Amino acid sequence: PADVVPQAPEDPLFGLMRAFRADESPDKMDLGIGAYRDDNGKPWVLPVVKKADEILRNNPDLNHEYAPIAGIQAFTSKSAELMFGADSPALKEGRATSIQTISGTGAVHLGALFLAKFYKGNRTVYVSNPTWANHHQIFNNVGLPTAQYPYFDKKTKGLDFEGMTQALREAPDRSVVLLHPCAHNPTGVDPTLDQWKELAAIIRQKNHFPFFDSAYQGFASGNLVRDAAAVRYFVEQGFELLLAQSFAKNFGLYGERAGCFHAITSPGPGAAETIARIASQLAILQRSEISNPPLYGARIASTVLNDPKLFAEWEENLATMSGRIISMRKALRSKLEELGTPGTWNHITDQIGMFSFTGLTEEQVLRLRNEAHVYMTKNGRISMAGLNTKNIDYFAKAVHKVVTT
Numbered sequence: 158p159a160d161v162v163p164q165a166p167e168d169p170l171f172g173l174m175r176a177f178r179a180d181e182s183p184d185k186m187d188l189g190i191g192a193y194r195d196d197n198g199k200p201w202v203l204p205v206v207k208k209a210d211e212i213l214r215n216n217p218d219l220n221h222e223y224a225p226i227a228g229i230q231a232f233t234s235k236s237a238e239l240m241f242g243a244d245s246p247a248l249k250e251g252r253a254t255s256i257q258t259i260s261g262t263g264a265v266h267l268g269a270l271f272l273a274k275f276y277k278g279n280r281t282v283y284v285s286n287p288t289w290a291n292h293h294q295i296f297n298n299v300g301l302p303t304a305q306y307p308y309f310d311k312k313t314k315g316l317d318f319e320g321m322t323q324a325l326r327e328a329p330d331r332s333v334v335l336l337h338p339c340a341h342n343p344t345g346v347d348p349t350l351d352q353w354k355e356l357a358a359i360i361r362q363k364n365h366f367p368f369f370d371s372a373y374q375g376f377a378s379g380n381l382v383r384d385a386a387a388v389r390y391f392v393e394q395g396f397e398l399l400l401a402q403s404f405a406k407n408f409g410l411y412g413e414r415a416g417c418f419h420a421i422t423s424p425g426p427g428a429a430e431t432i433a434r435i436a437s438q439l440a441i442l443q444r445s446e447i448s449n450p451p452l453y454g455a456r457i458a459s460t461v462l463n464d465p466k467l468f469a470e471w472e473e474n475l476a477t478m479s480g481r482i483i484s485m486r487k488a489l490r491s492k493l494e495e496l497g498t499p500g501t502w503n504h505i506t507d508q509i510g511m512f513s514f515t516g517l518t519e520e521q522v523l524r525l526r527n528e529a530h531v532y533m534t535k536n537g538r539i540s541m542a543g544l545n546t547k548n549i550d551y552f553a554k555a556v557h558k559v560v561t562t
């Protein structure tokens with residue numbers, strides 16, 4: 158019958174992309190999707206990825222057999238080291254398990270499914286307000302409700318640390334808390350390391366369960382270690398935690414779906430046995446969902462992660478991407494300040510990573526779309542990577558116009 162399956166709304170971000178493609182103006186600008194673009198506005202295949210691809214193509218031993226259920230071991234083990242540090246106590250003590258996933262989305266989903274099946278604390282997942290819109294539906298789809306903790310302070314366009322900590326204190330004990338380790342999507346606002354330490358203290362005191370979603374390691378600051386600092390602090394403190402890891406942005410492997418899910422248990426007797434049981438359950442979940450993860454993206458990342466020379470080149474590529482974004486932040490802020498656009502614009506350079514939460518209202522966003530062919534999400538988020546030396550003047554002037562008239 159016609160009424161059994163109602164029409165679902167279109168995904169707002171992909172709807173925006175569709176509208177952008179249909180726009181025939183030569184001035185049109187895509188600041189919607191979170192994908193890196195070079196200074197010509199073009200997608201960028203990382204030079205190190207090209208090299209890894211070449212190496213793979215010349216390897217006569219590779220075939221198209223299934224990967225193991227948990228994925229390519231050389232990839233997952235190096236991914237864990239990348240995130241937690243090669244000398245991480247959790248890795249050394251055998252308290253971590255890693256499984257290859259369908260990029261970051263698949264990792265968040267696998268974690269959600271695992272929690273839905275086994276988590277005995279408060280099953281509400283606390284996510285930041287706002288957060289990556291997909292978080293809500295990923296958890297809700299497996300039967301875990303989401304609640305929000307305050308995150309973005311509209312006045313300062315920075316972190317509402319007081320609101321955040323108060324909400325985490327008031328949440329029922331043993332709630333799941335979803336955290337973005339760096340380059341928060343959509344705001345670009347991160348806690349400082351001292352604030353992370355305070356958050357860890359509250360999470361410990363309340364026996365909350367931290368679940369990190371890491372989609373921008375190395376892409377935020379250009380430094381892989383710095384971008385992992387919050388996670389490594391939690392691990393040092395002996396937390397039991399989950400972590401979803403995406404290689405979409407930092408390797409530019411968006412469509413190849415390379416990612417990992419990691420679980421870590423607290424130190425103590427029986428920790429290694431616990432992690433083995435967790436790994437066995439993750440394998441069952443994986444088998445029923447996808448059987449075997451995809452090979453190509455993981456092979457590319459693994460080739461780089463396992464070769465010190467290529468790894469060093471990757472770090473240079475990361476510096477290229479994050480450096481260009483940081484320079485666009487500086488340029489946009491100074492252009493708006495030069496134009497005398499009302500308001501403060503320091504948040505553009507204070508924020509980090511792929512996105513900036515501009516503070517533009519929905520009405521201004523729609524005017525930018527209709528009058529200037531500039532496409533961004535309705536919450537005023539812009540993908541910094543969509544700006545370049547050729548279109549930034551146009552964008553600043555368009556913003557100035559909708560703010561002042």
Ligand code: PMP
Nearest residue numbers: 260261262289342370372403405
């Ligand atoms: N989490 C966050 C916060 C993200 O911003 C993204 C990318 N938009 C992801 C997870 C997952 O992306 P992917 O599945 O492409 O790795």
